[in-house]
Amino acid sequence: MLRFLVQRLALAIPTLVIASMIIFTLQQLLPGDTATALSGEERDPEVIAFIRQKYHLDQPLPVRYALWAGGVLQGDLGESIRLQKPVIDLVIEKLPVTLELACLAMLVALVIGVPMGILSAVKRGTAADTLANGIALWGLSVPNFWLGILMILLFSVQLGWLPASGYVSPFESLSENLRSMAMPAFVLGNAIAAVMMRHTRAAMLGVLGSDYVRTARAKGVSPLRLILRHALPNAAIPIITLGALEFGQLLSGAVLTEQVFSVPGFGKLMVDAVFNRDYATVQGVVICTATTYVLLNLAADLLAAFVNPKLRRA
Amino acid sequence: MAQARQTLLDVRDLAVAFDSEGGAVHAVNGVSYTLAEGETLGIVGESGSGKSVHVLAMLGLIPRPPGRITGGQVLFEGRDLLALPERDLRKIRGGQIGFVFQDPMSSLNPGMTVAAQIIEPLRIHLGLDGRAARARAKDLLDLVRIPNAGARLDQYPHEFSGGQRQRVMIAIGLSCRPKLLIADEATTALDVTVQAEIIALVQELKREIGMAIVWITHDLGVVAGIADTVQVMYAGRILERGPVDDIFRDPRSAYTLGLLRSLPDLSRGRAGRRRLHQIEGAPPDMRHPPAGDPFAARNIYATPRCLTEAPPLTQAPGAAPGHLVAAWYDLPARLAAEEAAR
Amino acid sequence: MTKAAIAPTGVALPAAEPVPRAEPGPIREFWTRLKQRRSAMLGLVIVVALILMAVFADWIAPYDPIATDWGAIRTAPSWAHPFGTDEVGHDVLSRIVFGARASLGAGLTSVALAVALGLPFGLLAGYAGGVVDLLIMRLTDALLAIPFLILAIALAAFLGPSLTNAMVAIGLSATSTFVRLTRAQVQAVAAEEFVEAARAVGNPPWRIAIHHIVPNIVPAILVQATLTIAAAIIAEASLSFLGLGQQPPEPSWGSMLNVAKNFLEQAPWMAIWPGASIFLAVLAFNLLGDGLRDALDPRQRT
Numbered sequence: 035m036l037r038f039l040v041q042r043l044a045l046a047i048p049t050l051v052i053a054s055m056i057i058f059t060l061q062q063l064l065p066g067d068t069a070t071a072l073s074g075e076e077r078d079p080e081v082i083a084f085i086r087q088k089y090h091l092d093q094p095l096p097v098r099y100a101l102w103a104g105g106v107l108q109g110d111l112g113e114s115i116r117l118q119k120p121v122i123d124l125v126i127e128k129l130p131v132t133l134e135l136a137c138l139a140m141l142v143a144l145v146i147g148v149p150m151g152i153l154s155a156v157k158r159g160t161a162a163d164t165l166a167n168g169i170a171l172w173g174l175s176v177p178n179f180w181l182g183i184l185m186i187l188l189f190s191v192q193l194g195w196l197p198a199s200g201y202v203s204p205f206e207s208l209s210e211n212l213r214s215m216a217m218p219a220f221v222l223g224n225a226i227a228a229v230m231m232r233h234t235r236a237a238m239l240g241v242l243g244s245d246y247v248r249t250a251r252a253k254g255v256s257p258l259r260l261i262l263r264h265a266l267p268n269a270a271i272p273i274i275t276l277g278a279l280e281f282g283q284l285l286s287g288a289v290l291t292e293q294v295f296s297v298p299g300f301g302k303l304m305v306d307a308v309f310n311r312d313y314a315t316v317q318g319v320v321i322c323t324a325t326t327y328v329l330l331n332l333a334a335d336l337l338a339a340f341v342n343p344k345l346r347r348a
Numbered sequence: 349m350a351q352a353r354q355t356l357l358d359v360r361d362l363a364v365a366f367d368s369e370g371g372a373v374h375a376v377n378g379v380s381y382t383l384a385e386g387e388t389l390g391i392v393g394e395s396g397s398g399k400s401v402h403v404l405a406m407l408g409l410i411p412r413p414p415g416r417i418t419g420g421q422v423l424f425e426g427r428d429l430l431a432l433p434e435r436d437l438r439k440i441r442g443g444q445i446g447f448v449f450q451d452p453m454s455s456l457n458p459g460m461t462v463a464a465q466i467i468e469p470l471r472i473h474l475g476l477d478g479r480a481a482r483a484r485a486k487d488l489l490d491l492v493r494i495p496n497a498g499a500r501l502d503q504y505p506h507e508f509s510g511g512q513r514q515r516v517m518i519a520i521g522l523s524c525r526p527k528l529l530i531a532d533e534a535t536t537a538l539d540v541t542v543q544a545e546i547i548a549l550v551q552e553l554k555r556e557i558g559m560a561i562v563w564i565t566h567d568l569g570v571v572a573g574i575a576d577t578v579q580v581m582y583a584g585r586i587l588e589r590g591p592v593d594d595i596f597r598d599p600r601s602a603y604t605l606g607l608l609r610s611l612p613d614l615s616r617g618r619a620g621r622r623r624l625h626q627i628e629g630a631p632p633d634m635r636h637p638p639a640g641d642p643f644a645a646r647n648i649y650a651t652p653r654c655l656t657e658a659p660p661l662t663q664a665p666g667a668a669p670g671h672l673v674a675a676w677y678d679l680p681a682r683l684a685a686e687e688a689a690r
Numbered sequence: 691m692t693k694a695a696i697a698p699t700g701v702a703l704p705a706a707e708p709v710p711r712a713e714p715g716p717i718r719e720f721w722t723r724l725k726q727r728r729s730a731m732l733g734l735v736i737v738v739a740l741i742l743m744a745v746f747a748d749w750i751a752p753y754d755p756i757a758t759d760w761g762a763i764r765t766a767p768s769w770a771h772p773f774g775t776d777e778v779g780h781d782v783l784s785r786i787v788f789g790a791r792a793s794l795g796a797g798l799t800s801v802a803l804a805v806a807l808g809l810p811f812g813l814l815a816g817y818a819g820g821v822v823d824l825l826i827m828r829l830t831d832a833l834l835a836i837p838f839l840i841l842a843i844a845l846a847a848f849l850g851p852s853l854t855n856a857m858v859a860i861g862l863s864a865t866s867t868f869v870r871l872t873r874a875q876v877q878a879v880a881a882e883e884f885v886e887a888a889r890a891v892g893n894p895p896w897r898i899a900i901h902h903i904v905p906n907i908v909p910a911i912l913v914q915a916t917l918t919i920a921a922a923i924i925a926e927a928s929l930s931f932l933g934l935g936q937q938p939p940e941p942s943w944g945s946m947l948n949v950a951k952n953f954l955e956q957a958p959w960m961a962i963w964p965g966a967s968i969f970l971a972v973l974a975f976n977l978l979g980d981g982l983r984d985a986l987d988p989r990q991r992t
Contacts, residue, residue, distance in 0.1 A: 048832075050835065053836055056832060063845070174920075174976055177928070179947060183950070183951055184961070246456055252407070254443060256438065285837045289928075343459055343504040
């Protein structure tokens, strides 16, 4: 288990380092003078001079990267030119909102996707299987921002049941928080539910066809116990590992969902920063997203390892 | 000897098919036989002969669809298993009929401890739970000669060697003192020395428990050591059946003869070494089973009648009682003629 | 067909014996299997219809998609405007028809870019192995660590918002998928007997790559490309929805939705049709991709 952990970490660290290099190098894509471009709307020579100094723009690229990365490691993601705030403060403020949204969406995805996948694997080739696959295909193909708009049309404009936008902190009112998060979480979880359904179905089909499931049947095990005790735990490992990869999709989708429902999270921060040409904030958000994503995958690997007795004991 | 005892299993005209894209595959085509209490029946055949499928099918263990039973009856202690609802069949599986499967690596659940897997049938069929079940599980591991059984109960299958895993499988198969143990290629995946150990173990346990055994294998050599009766299957049919010694001494089916000739004869030593015989040709396409004797196309002794009409399984003339064969040709006569010509 | 290639490596095959290679036969068989799948054929029909719509938009669209009509602002669907008009009097139907250009164009172009970059790098990584492989794989790992759309948004942000830049951003973001896929396929194919045989008779590596490996990985790439087009269409619509893709007044389904979300109560039709179009296009490519995959590997049915 410990060896496995070290192995995974050893893979995650270079991944993040290279990712940070890519993100840093994005600056080079800016047209014209980097300092002028980085200053965004501001044309104040003082600001430009500050940026030139802050980003050591007179130094060669590798040196600049090293200085920047050193800052990032100490929690210095730069300054938001627009908001006059350290980027790290913005991240700390917005990240929990997006994480809540992502976790609720993952919950939606699991609650819908996993049982549907189990059902369609167990009832393989029946009408229920066809229906479940059809629903999954719909979930994969419907753009989530459009689904969000349709839901606002129905539940906010027509029925008036749920707020179309606005965010309430769970510390203020948990019920209002959940009411405001219900539609965004469903919309965001929808596509992931489809993917989880497909993963679950494939994993369950593999396990249900295995020799040990036949052994269990030969022992006289009931169908329900067969699925829950013998098949599902063994199918869980691929479901967890593949499901974790969907966190990327979740973080991508959150950008759009937050835009549709005006949820003040990470995605909204990023899109606003893009329009404000607040490049330091864009970089900060991207690097934090990548880190979050890698850490979530690492956590999923650990969870999968914990489920797998071969790794747990090793 | 077997005839004196009560009939345990009576298979009547069992037929099984699998639906596939190119049409139904007729895997088992009218198999009938009986098994007495305490008898050991060795069923021999190559893969696709229907030897495993018909046994799995009678206990509802083939995937359905695509598999389906197309006819017949299987009486276990007088009750037709094919007519039983799944719920009642579950009570028989693992309770009165135990199983040992081929690959002990894949046949044990990798995510459950050995104890949990042994206790499962104890709880389902005997209502044992808690400490009593655990004690019984330990006894079972002792029974199959796994040293230090108490300490190994909470280990996972991957912590056992291949031979030990097969011993665990046997412990599970025997856990509820079944009247019948079905061993499906139980030693095929094991090393030769481990194979011998497992066979010896099963024979010992049979003396202790007295269950009937159906031992399914492609290896006629394994059958020689364990079975009372041997049954040779090919293309979903029984071609020959009889007491083990008779089958080896006096085979009446050309297919059995071919199988016997492909066995290395170690008793003859170096001097007796001869080129191992290989049966020419391939088994028939089971989507369109041949009308006549299914082995006819590969049989040098086949008569024209073999190609058109399927021979019934009947007492072989001049052979020991209970030695049955499905053949239109007279194998001993043909062999004698060959010998004379030489 | 591999019978000839089973000869032990190191033993030169007789010169007369042709080294087996991918033939047109499998492609025809592939097509026959694909034709049997109704959902795949439905997908193909929709894809072809959408492409025709994009190509012949000038003839199909009833109005100029960027002509404003201040006398017909946010009018509900009618005979004159079957899909209604938007907030500046654009005919929604005409914009949908022309919007297919942006969507399909972005989907096809960005995936073409991703394949054009991913294939050679994947071949290089899979075939060269060693340090080259390690470097390329670390790089794709890092790119994959940044969620697809986040990377595309970041790229679009730094490149500046435009449809071309959106395509580049989506293409670059999708590249690592093709690098990995190609590499995995190369490694699988390289282990096969006919490649061993080709190597044994002294073919240079580049020749083996082009003549023996590339034809054999085409089907897998084709499947992935089709499914990635679906993702790219959503990505383009997403970027345009965020204002980072097609810039108004040029029509794009995503940017139409961006505007529409401000008029949900007054003009819901502005939101219905662009979204339905994106859905239809994405669904069609998904159906086709799933069908291609199943036809490619009949064992793996969905």
